[in-house]
Structures are given as structure tokens and as C-alpha cells.
Amino acid sequence: MNEFKMYHPLVNFSYFAYVLGLACTGMHPLMLASSLFCSFLYMCIINGKKALHSLAFLLPAIILTSLINPLFNHEGMTILGYLPDGNPLTSESIIYGLCAAASLVSVLCFFSCFSSVMTSDKFMYLFGKIIPSLSLILSMTLRFVPLFSERLKKTAEVQKCIGKGLDEKGVFRKIKNALRILSITVTWALENAIDTADSMKARGYGTGKRTSFSNYRLEKRDIAMLLYILFLGTYVIIGNVSGQMDFSFYPVIKSTPITRYSISVFISYFLLCMTPVIIELWEVRRWKYLR
Amino acid sequence: MKRITVLFLTLLVIFTLTSCNDNTEPVPVEVPAGKPEPVNAEETVITDKELTCTLSVRCDTILDNMSDFDKDKTDIVPFDGVILGETEVVFYEGETVFNLLRREMKKNGIHMEFNEVPMYESAYIEGIANIYEFDCGELSGWMYKVNDWFPNYGCSRYKLKEHDKVEWIYTCDLGRDIGTDYSQRNGKDNE
Numbered sequence: 001m002n003e004f005k006m007y008h009p010l011v012n013f014s015y016f017a018y019v020l021g022l023a024c025t026g027m028h029p030l031m032l033a034s035s036l037f038c039s040f041l042y043m044c045i046i047n048g049k050k051a052l053h054s055l056a057f058l059l060p061a062i063i064l065t066s067l068i069n070p071l072f073n074h075e076g077m078t079i080l081g082y083l084p085d086g087n088p089l090t091s092e093s094i095i096y097g098l099c100a101a102a103s104l105v106s107v108l109c110f111f112s113c114f115s116s117v118m119t120s121d122k123f124m125y126l127f128g129k130i131i132p133s134l135s136l137i138l139s140m141t142l143r144f145v146p147l148f149s150e151r152l153k154k155t156a157e158v159q160k161c162i163g164k165g166l167d168e169k170g171v172f173r174k175i176k177n178a179l180r181i182l183s184i185t186v187t188w189a190l191e192n193a194i195d196t197a198d199s200m201k202a203r204g205y206g207t208g209k210r211t212s213f214s215n216y217r218l219e220k221r222d223i224a225m226l227l228y229i230l231f232l233g234t235y236v237i238i239g240n241v242s243g244q245m246d247f248s249f250y251p252v253i254k255s256t257p258i259t260r261y262s263i264s265v266f267i268s269y270f271l272l273c274m275t276p277v278i279i280e281l282w283e284v285r286r287w288k289y290l291r
Numbered sequence: 292m293k294r295i296t297v298l299f300l301t302l303l304v305i306f307t308l309t310s311c312n313d314n315t316e317p318v319p320v321e322v323p324a325g326k327p328e329p330v331n332a333e334e335t336v337i338t339d340k341e342l343t344c345t346l347s348v349r350c351d352t353i354l355d356n357m358s359d360f361d362k363d364k365t366d367i368v369p370f371d372g373v374i375l376g377e378t379e380v381v382f383y384e385g386e387t388v389f390n391l392l393r394r395e396m397k398k399n400g401i402h403m404e405f406n407e408v409p410m411y412e413s414a415y416i417e418g419i420a421n422i423y424e425f426d427c428g429e430l431s432g433w434m435y436k437v438n439d440w441f442p443n444y445g446c447s448r449y450k451l452k453e454h455d456k457v458e459w460i461y462t463c464d465l466g467r468d469i470g471t472d473y474s475q476r477n478g479k480d481n482e
Contacts, residue, residue: 074404248363251421
């Protein structure tokens with residue numbers, strides 16, 4: 001259930017580069033709504049039911065961010081009341097908090113999609129020639145985090161078998177066991193790093209120019225999709241730079257006037273974000289039709 | 292797995308909280324002869340005795356420096372630069388300039404943001420009526436003046452007296468445009 005993944009890495013990467021960049025920088029509520037909607041929908045398509053589990057993490061993140069902002073930011077014309085410390089609570093700061101939370105969550109969702117679409121071999125394919133050492137380091141670091149947590153889990157299980165798990169009684173014992181598990185895992189990781197270095201040296205890393213094998217071919221549909229993404233992305237960026245998506249929260253909430261041009265920019269941003277979802281729906285339809 | 296994460300997060304939070312604790316020593320102030328000495332806001336006793344003084348809040352310096360002013364905020368500057376005209380207000384014996392400003396702004400529905408600065412043992416007024424420090428260039432901010440003198444200590448250390456004339460004025464040039472010079476003062480203090 002991930003047709004977009006089958007496209008050329010260049011298509012995948014350009015999609016995520018545009019979408020992540022715009023989702024980070026834009027603060028217009030219409031823009032945030034479309035990126036939040038699309039990123040969550042796409043995450044649901046990729047992960048299925050597991051995506052709903054991440055709600056347990058995403059919802060508190062939204063609530064926390066939108067609560068924290070009015071606690072520290074008191075700017076705004078509409079005073080709703082006064083906080084215990086004496087500073088005003090304004091509706092502008094609450095709305096800003098909500099928008100910041102929406103932006104944060106949509107970026108998180110997009111990153112979750114990014115990590116399952118842009119696998120490390122795709123990353124190496126794209127950047128292995130241009131920036132070989134950096135892309136090697138990046139892919140190793142990106143791999144390190146899930147590997148480390150996996151090993152942490154494994155170590156915890158093994159320690160549990162010998163009666164030194166985390167569900168023992170007593171806080172001190174728990175801390176002691178936790179530290180022991182962490183220390184084992186760190187040692188494992190360090191040892192692994194040495195192994196990796198030895199292995200790389202044995203295979204002649206750094207002795208000459210590296211060649212790389214890849215299976216990716218830029219097909220007709222990839223080129224069409226790339227042009228589609230590049231066109232929409234550039235159109236949205238031009239609109240964004242020329243101030244069509246400007247939105248100011250302080251001191252009064254004010255959007256730049258919505259014109260035909262700005263509506264077209266918003267629609268193209270929505271279409272850009274929706275690209276993988278549209279592809280997915282299209283493929284499902286075609287599959288049914290062909291059967 | 293989850294427990295380890297929780298444990299480390301707690302340790303991290305404790306570490307951050309303890310390292311955030313700023314135990315800076317308060318800065319001593321030298322007050323020119325004949326001017327009132329600063330008080331300690333926590334030690335003063337506020338009685339029920341009602342006294343009167345005058346209060347005004349102005350930002351006319353912005354009108355002369357409109358080109359430097361935050362473009363999102365041009366609509367909120369009053370056309371004559373007066374946020375609160377000179378009015379006779381009631382205060383209670385023992386109150387400071389800060390207590391007065393806070394109450395009057397609340398009463399008039401005017402926005403005001405402050406934060407407590409331990410180093411000066413005083414509140415610092417960041418913004419009144421959504422006009423904030425640094426909104427009109429990097430030398431801008433709020434300053435206060437009592438009986439035509441700009442005190443060189445914070446506003447929660449100035450104890451009010453009967454018939455005091457309190458003015459809050461926005462400066463765009465560290466006070467030089469309103470008749471004082473912040474950088475020349477010995478006891479470095481906020482407005």
C-alpha cells in the first residue's frame with residue numbers, strides 16, 4: 001500500500017524537500033490545515049492501523065504546545081483574562097499556539113512518511129556521488145537510532161531472564177538495572193562501530209573511487225511526476241515569497257487579503273501535499289478497474 | 292524500554308531545572324541626593340489608606356520614528372501618541388509604581404506584559420498596549436518618570452507618595468529622545 005514509494009528516489013526526495021520546507025515555514029492556517037490533513041492521511045495510508053497509535057503521542061503534543069504558548073507569550077489585543085502571575089491571557093497567543101502545534105505535528109507526520117519512503121539505499125543513491133562521506137555518515141546515523149532502541153529492547157529482555165529486569169521491586173534496584181542495561185547497549189554499539197570500521201577497511205574503503213549499484217531508472221511516469229511536483233512546488237514558493245501566504249498573529253490576527261492568485265497558491269499547495277495520496281487512490285481505482 | 296526513556300527524561304528535566312536557577316546577586320543602586328531611595332517590594336506593607344496621584348502613558352516618540360516601527364503594529368499606535376491621558380488615580384499607601392500601573396492597566400482594559408527580574412529585584416515592563424520593547428528599533432522600550440525624574444531603579448522599587456506624577460513614556464533611543472540617558476546612569480537599571 002505505498003505506490004509513491006515505487007517512484008524514482010528523485011521524485012520522492014523532491015516531494016519531501018518541498019513539503020517539509022513549506023510546512024516548517026508557512027504559518028497560514030489554511031496552509032497548516034492542508035499540510036496537517038495530507039500528512040496524517042498519508043501516514044494512515046502507509047502505516048495502516050499503526051498510525052492511529054501515534055495519535056497517543058501526537059494529541060498530547062498538540063495540547064502541550066498550544067497550552068505552553070499562552071503561558072509565556074502575552075502579546076495580543078484580545079484579553080481573555082489574567083493569568084495567576086498577573087500577565088494577560090490573550091486569544092491571539094492561544095491561536096498562535098494551536099497553529100504552531102499544527103505545524104509541528106504535520107512536520108512530524110511528514111517525517112514519519114519520509115523515513116518509510118526514503119530508505120537509506122535511496123538516500124545513498126541520490127547523494128552517494130555528490131557528497132559521499134556526508135551521506136554515508138547520515139545514513140549510518142539515521143540507522144543508528146532505530147538499531148540502538150532495538151538493541152536496548154533486546155538487552156532488557158535478556159537481563160529480565162536473569163532476574164535483572166526493569167520490573168523488579170525497589171526504585172534503586174530499578175535504576176541500577178536500567179543503568180546496567182544502558183551500559184551494555186552502549187558497549188555493544190561501540191564494539192559494533194569498531195567492527196564496522198574493520199569490515200570497511202577489509203573491503204578497501206577509501207582506497208579508490210567508489211562505484212555503486214542501483215536499480216533505479218527514470219521512467220516516463222517519474223519524469224511526469226517530477227515535473228508536476230517541481231511546477232507546483234515552485235509556484236507555491238513564488239506565492240509564499242511574494243507574500244500571498246502571509247499571516248500575522250500579533251498584535252491582531254490578520255491575513256493578507258485572499259485574492260484569486262492566493263487561492264490558486266493555496267490550492268496548488270494542497271495538491272502538492274496530496275500527491276502521494278492521489279497516486280495511491282488512483283492506483284487502487286486502476287487495480288479495481290483492471291480486475 | 293519505556294521506563295528507561297521515562298527515567299532519562301526525568302534526569303534531564305531535573306538537570307535543566309537546576310541549571311536554570313539563576314542566583315545572580317541584586318545590583319546595588321546609587322540614588323542621587325534628594326531623590327527617594329528604592330524599597331524592597333516584598334518587605335513593604337500595603338495599608339487601606341487611599342491616596343491619589345496622577346498617571347499617564349504615552350508613546351509619541353514612535354510617531355517621529357514611524358519608519359523604524361514594526362509594520363504589523365502601525366494600526367495600534369494612537370494618532371496622538373497618548374495611550375492613557377493624565378488621570379487622577381487612587382492608590383493605597385505603600386504601593387509602588389508597578390502596583391499602580393498593573394492595576395490601572397487592568398482596570399482600563401489596556402494590555403500590559405511584564406516579567407520579574409531577580410537581578411534588579413523588580414518587575415520589568417516589556418510592553419504596554421501591545422507596544423513592546425524593541426518594536427521601534429533596538430534602543431526602544433518603556434521608561435518611567437516620577438515628578439520629572441527618571442528613577443535609576445525598577446518600577447516595583449519606587450514607593451508612591453501623595454500627589455506623585457507618574458508618567459510612562461516610550462523611548463526609541465534609550466531615553467535620549469525623552470530627556471534622560473540610560474547609558475549614562477550609574478545604577479544600570481530598567482525602566
